[in-house]
Amino acid sequence: MILTELIQRIHPIPAAAESKLMDIATVVSFPKYHLLFRADKIDHHLYFIKKGIVRAFTEKDEISITFYFGLEGDPVLSMKSYVSREKSYEDIELLEDSEFYQLDGAALERLYNEDLHIANWGRKLAEIELVKTEQRLIARQFRTAAERYGELMQETPELLQRVSLGHIASYLGITQVSLSRIRTKHNKVI
Numbered sequence: 001m002i003l004t005e006l007i008q009r010i011h012p013i014p015a016a017a018e019s020k021l022m023d024i025a026t027v028v029s030f031p032k033y034h035l036l037f038r039a040d041k042i043d044h045h046l047y048f049i050k051k052g053i054v055r056a057f058t059e060k061d062e063i064s065i066t067f068y069f070g071l072e073g074d075p076v077l078s079m080k081s082y083v084s085r086e087k088s089y090e091d092i093e094l095l096e097d098s099e100f101y102q103l104d105g106a107a108l109e110r111l112y113n114e115d116l117h118i119a120n121w122g123r124k125l126a127e128i129e130l131v132k133t134e135q136r137l138i139a140r141q142f143r144t145a146a147e148r149y150g151e152l153m154q155e156t157p158e159l160l161q162r163v164s165l166g167h168i169a170s171y172l173g174i175t176q177v178s179l180s181r182i183r184t185k186h187n188k189v190i
Helices: 003-010 015-023 079-084 105-114 116-142 145-155 157-162 165-172 176-189
Strands: 025-030 035-037 046-051 054-060 063-070 091-094 098-103
Touching: 003 015, 003 046, 003 116, 015 025, 015 105, 015 116, 054 165, 063 165, 079 116, 098 105, 105 116, 116 145, 145 157, 145 165, 145 176, 165 176
Parallel strands: none
Antiparallel strands: 025 098, 035 091, 046 098, 054 063, 054 091
């Protein structure tokens, strides 16, 4: 997916505003396992995944807890750093060799102050990401692990082919043994 399509998908903006965003964008590449964002650091760059996959996670009692996956076309940012310019609470790791469109955070902030179309685009981006976060939280609270697994299979089946079962289990909030049981039951239904 090209950057102009990703920009317009979030919120349509005039060509002149789009051009300003394109001017502050660069393509960057990082290897598998690179940490794009680190907990307790401020990094307010905005990325869009051109190729690859990422996971957001946090460590608790030496256990890695995954709470987000991003695939091609998805924005990648630390909301706390992006919105509040405060240290983030999560690490974001690449699960494959990846390429990103990177928008410089400081330049983006200037554009928000200079161009109403870009400011509205940024607001819309934050709103979309907030709704996604809310959906994940509600699913975690009110759906069983089996239901969440079924939704994951339906919405992003490629994720299950590209991500380790350990990360999938962590994302679902279960052990790998429980995930294995759910997968076996799910496969019998299909």
